[in-house]
Amino acid sequence: MPALKACPQFSEQMSLALDKQLSAREENELRAHLRTCDACRAQWDALQEIERLFATAPLISPPACFAVRVSARLAERESRRQIIFGVLALVIGAVVLGLISLASLGEVAPALYLLVTTPAAGHGLTVVTELLSTLESVLNALWLLAVACVRSPAAMICTTYSLIILALNVLWLRVLTSRLLRPVSHRA
Amino acid sequence: MEQEQVWIKQALGGNQEAFMRLVETYQTPIYNLAYRMLGNSQEAEDAAQETFIRAYTRLTTYDPTRKFISWLLSIASHYCIDRLRRRRLNLVSLEELPPWQGVASDMLQPEERLIENQTRDAVQVLLESLPAHYRIPVILHYWYDLPYKEIAEMLELTESAVKSRLHRAREMLVQAMTQADEDRKRMIMSALQTTPGRRC
């Protein structure tokens, strides 16, 4: 059997009374009503039992070593984050260096184009010859470039540029290999 | 208080040791909130851990004019509400909990879980009769003794919304309590009626 329903206007007053939010006049009104209304009095008694129950409910502590587990999870998260950042940095580095290197290989592109567009069907020998001559012209081109670099008035700039690119490539390769060779999880 | 501000400043500078002092200081209130919201030790552990991880990663957004514990409680509250919502949508099950919870005492067998449920205090049973949005103001009110205004700030509600939710929640708790009383009475009655049959 369902309990009698308390009067709605007093139900909220009861909640406020428990939190000491009623004025003296409002509280007197509520007390007077409780003396005359069974449904509200039943509700009030139940509310007070709930107050007692909750007031004695303990604060539950976590199992032993909780902080240690938080610390481990934090460390795990941090190392995962570092790996993600590392990979991101490597990819960006590779793309940037690749673009710079490609720019300096601009002279070789026409030769490569010739190689790709050569009709090869049934002309194996031609292809090999073409390949060799292309290689020769590539080497020639590089040699001419080098000579031009050395002889031109901008020789210094040209060689410095090439050296910087070389150094950056070597540096990047070293970082890459050290990243790949290091074990992923290393915990103290 | 002084010491706490020092720890927070050090943690902001990336000092995890200092942050662990804060975890040790506040682990019980945060774990309690998670346990009261979620009702089992496994999920409570996970939610409390997650609260501290979030606090660490969002430490720059902490406003030092607020109490640190209020800020932590607010993170925990939002996380637990969200978690209960996902549980209702069946996106989280107890079996799917992440592996870092592989602590022996937490890996309860079904029977043990049942025992845990049975020995759970009456308060927890009553709390679980409330929907998440009513459960959280009740918890913040009774265990942390917070005024309406502070609860409202934590949950991003108006003060009057907190007031009316507490009132509604109390009505639901009364209902749940009378329901439980009736169930108990009915159980005793039916046990009395079937007793003679069991003797044979």
Ligand SMILES: [Zn+2]
């Ligand atoms: Zn009444």
